Amino acid sequence: MWQPSIAPGAVDRIACVGAGVIGGGWVAHFLARGHRVTAWDPAPDAEERLRRIVGAAWPALESLGLAEGASPDRLTVAATLEEAVADAEFVQESAPENLELKSDLLARIDAAAPIGVVVGSSTSGYRMTDMQAAAAHPERLVVGHPFNPPYLVPLVEVVGGERTDRAAVEWAAEFYTLTGKRVVLMDREVTGFIANRLQEALWREALHMIAEGEATVAQIETAVTAGPGLRWPFHGPSTTFHLAGGEGGIAHALDHFGVDGPWTRLDSPPLTDELRKALVTGAAEVTGGRPAAELIAERDRRLIAVLRALREAGA
Amino acid sequence: MWQPSIAPGAVDRIACVGAGVIGGGWVAHFLARGHRVTAWDPAPDAEERLRRIVGAAWPALESLGLAEGASPDRLTVAATLEEAVADAEFVQESAPENLELKSDLLARIDAAAPIGVVVGSSTSGYRMTDMQAAAAHPERLVVGHPFNPPYLVPLVEVVGGERTDRAAVEWAAEFYTLTGKRVVLMDREVTGFIANRLQEALWREALHMIAEGEATVAQIETAVTAGPGLRWPFHGPSTTFHLAGGEGGIAHALDHFGVDGPWTRLDSPPLTDELRKALVTGAAEVTGGRPAAELIAERDRRLIAVLRALREAGA
Numbered sequence: 001m002w003q004p005s006i007a008p009g010a011v012d013r014i015a016c017v018g019a020g021v022i023g024g025g026w027v028a029h030f031l032a033r034g035h036r037v038t039a040w041d042p043a044p045d046a047e048e049r050l051r052r053i054v055g056a057a058w059p060a061l062e063s064l065g066l067a068e069g070a071s072p073d074r075l076t077v078a079a080t081l082e083e084a085v086a087d088a089e090f091v092q093e094s095a096p097e098n099l100e101l102k103s104d105l106l107a108r109i110d111a112a113a114p115i116g117v118v119v120g121s122s123t124s125g126y127r128m129t130d131m132q133a134a135a136a137h138p139e140r141l142v143v144g145h146p147f148n149p150p151y152l153v154p155l156v157e158v159v160g161g162e163r164t165d166r167a168a169v170e171w172a173a174e175f176y177t178l179t180g181k182r183v184v185l186m187d188r189e190v191t192g193f194i195a196n197r198l199q200e201a202l203w204r205e206a207l208h209m210i211a212e213g214e215a216t217v218a219q220i221e222t223a224v225t226a227g228p229g230l231r232w233p234f235h236g237p238s239t240t241f242h243l244a245g246g247e248g249g250i251a252h253a254l255d256h257f258g259v260d261g262p263w264t265r266l267d268s269p270p271l272t273d274e275l276r277k278a279l280v281t282g283a284a285e286v287t288g289g290r291p292a293a294e295l296i297a298e299r300d301r302r303l304i305a306v307l308r309a310l311r312e313a314g315a
Numbered sequence: 316m317w318q319p320s321i322a323p324g325a326v327d328r329i330a331c332v333g334a335g336v337i338g339g340g341w342v343a344h345f346l347a348r349g350h351r352v353t354a355w356d357p358a359p360d361a362e363e364r365l366r367r368i369v370g371a372a373w374p375a376l377e378s379l380g381l382a383e384g385a386s387p388d389r390l391t392v393a394a395t396l397e398e399a400v401a402d403a404e405f406v407q408e409s410a411p412e413n414l415e416l417k418s419d420l421l422a423r424i425d426a427a428a429p430i431g432v433v434v435g436s437s438t439s440g441y442r443m444t445d446m447q448a449a450a451a452h453p454e455r456l457v458v459g460h461p462f463n464p465p466y467l468v469p470l471v472e473v474v475g476g477e478r479t480d481r482a483a484v485e486w487a488a489e490f491y492t493l494t495g496k497r498v499v500l501m502d503r504e505v506t507g508f509i510a511n512r513l514q515e516a517l518w519r520e521a522l523h524m525i526a527e528g529e530a531t532v533a534q535i536e537t538a539v540t541a542g543p544g545l546r547w548p549f550h551g552p553s554t555t556f557h558l559a560g561g562e563g564g565i566a567h568a569l570d571h572f573g574v575d576g577p578w579t580r581l582d583s584p585p586l587t588d589e590l591r592k593a594l595v596t597g598a599a600e601v602t603g604g605r606p607a608a609e610l611i612a613e614r615d616r617r618l619i620a621v622l623r624a625l626r627e628a629g630a
Contacts (some may be wrong), residue, residue, distance in 0.1 A: 060615045147542045152618045155542035182541035190529045192578035195538040198517045200579040203552040205516035207574055210593050211584040214505045217597020221551035223510040226497035227462045227470030232544030233621055234630045236536035237518040259522055263507035264515040266581040269526040278525050282532020300375045302628045303467045306548055309624035313617045315549045
């Protein structure tokens with residue numbers, strides 16, 4: 001059984017392998033939370049580019065509030081991958097999205113990093129089961145999928161592969177949470193995880209509409225940003241549907257609107273009793289069972305806050 | 316040829332037919348913009364409910380800024396539909412989503428409202444061609460589809476039916492815009508219009524994931540609101556994909572990621588030269604052809620504004 005060598009809250013030294021847009025974003029995030037970061041990237045101009053990414057992100061991070069002692073000076077760029085991870089207490093891998101490349105890199109990280117250290121991969125879609133095959137200690141390899149830019153968007157999707165120890169998955173979830181991230185801890189491996197699948201479905205309906213001449217790129221951008229996009233920073237699809245049902249909530253909305261109207265090219269699954277129950281109990285859980293009037297008042301306060309913020313930010 | 320009896324900017328008196336959640340939201344919106352509104356709804360407690368909706372929305376509308384002279388006292392509730400629309404300069408219909416009911420109601424409105432007056436329907440999915448069949452003057456019947464709540468979410472999708480005069484569609488687009496709405500003027504009738512199709516595709520991928528046990532309602536809510544949902548108030552899917560391509564923009568992203576990965580159940584259309592061109596020129600149009608670094612800095616400013624606003628609103 002695998003055991004972590006350090007508690008999530010005691011981590012100081014983090015290694016970031018791969019320092020492009022995502023890896024560089026992670027570096028900025030961890031530095032802002034006060035960590036020491038050692039980065040490695042094979043590109044000849046990696047250090048210069050990385051310091052530019054961190055420098056560009058820093059004013060934003062300062063304005064949101066830095067951890068005590070946080071400084072871009074706590075960044076070191078290592079000459080080799082092995083050097084970067086040798087005394088790391090956590091490793092984040094953010095290589096380009098290529099299965100063979102990522103498998104090889106994870107095996108190299110695994111060979112060089114202390115055994116009790118968790119390694120998170122930024123992959124945006126591969127299953128850890130497919131990436132961990134070549135590693136000697138696959139039990140501490142975990143997906144920790146961020147969203148762009150990782151120093152501002154809080155979401156991290158955390159999931160293990162078939163050979164990952166559950167303790168490593170839980171360690172990673174706790175660690176990311178302690179650095180200020182919002183973690184979705186997945187119990188099952190799904191290609192693309194959750195958020196990318198959802199935004200990909202939306203993108204594909206958009207692609208069909210553009211391909212068929214039903215809508216233009218500009219119309220779709222406005223339809224999202226002036227419409228449902230304004231609610232998505234605080235209400236996901238179930239809460240939206242729950243409120244569409246008024247006092248009757250999602251149960252009424254399901255009866256009234258159904259889920260299989262001619263509104264998109266993606267067919268709906270059948271609305272079985274089981275799915276219906278999952279939706280109704282899920283909506284009650286995420287809304288805390290509060291009455292519609294209270295949820296509506298809260299939605300309006302948040303909408304106004306978002307509208308005002310965008311106005312002030314010149315959008 | 317149909318001709319409007321009044322310029323969009325000269326409208327004072329508006330009739331709202333149907334005063335539920337959406338109709339009541341329109342009433343609140345028009346009152347806040349300084350209009351006189353006459354409403355009608357067949358429910359016995361319609362007036363009481365409507366005044367409650369307006370009263371609940373008013374503090375939000377005040378905080379965003381009212382038009383000169385705007386007052387809830389400018390609302391009258393009429394005893395009959397015919398009385399409500401008799402001297403209206405614009406009519407908004409917001410009846411329940413039932414094709415026969417809406418067709419009948421639009422025919423009655425059409426029979427009672429002056430011929431030069433535009434009638435907008437709040438339908439969330441029906442084509443005007445299917446709703447205008449029973450009307451004597453179908454040329455001034457237009458879809459003006461709002462988003463909930465209509466007094467806060469700016470988007471209105473405007474489209475005519477086969478028998479709608481183009482002048483009426485353009486009049487409606489200008490009128491809604493003058494009342495502070497963001498209009499998407501559609502050239503083609505598509506069931507569900509644009510924004511509902513996009514959010515419906517996302518919702519169905521979510522339903523499949525819940526049905527298959529791949530994700531829970533709560534995980535999906537967090538995946539949206541802590542992830543891509545934070546960007547959707549200012550970046551639609553094309554802009555997001557454009558930025559994912561770095562300096563190479565959407566052209567590079569299309570080459571690098573493609574559009575047909577195994578990330579959702581909805582198949583992609585083929586990436587033809589024509590679609591590719593529409594995406595590349597569309598992204599250039601919506602981003603004004605500005606360089607990636609500038610777009611990224613702007614995105615970060617807006618993200619921070621949204622994150623701060625939500626924090627202050629207690630989200």
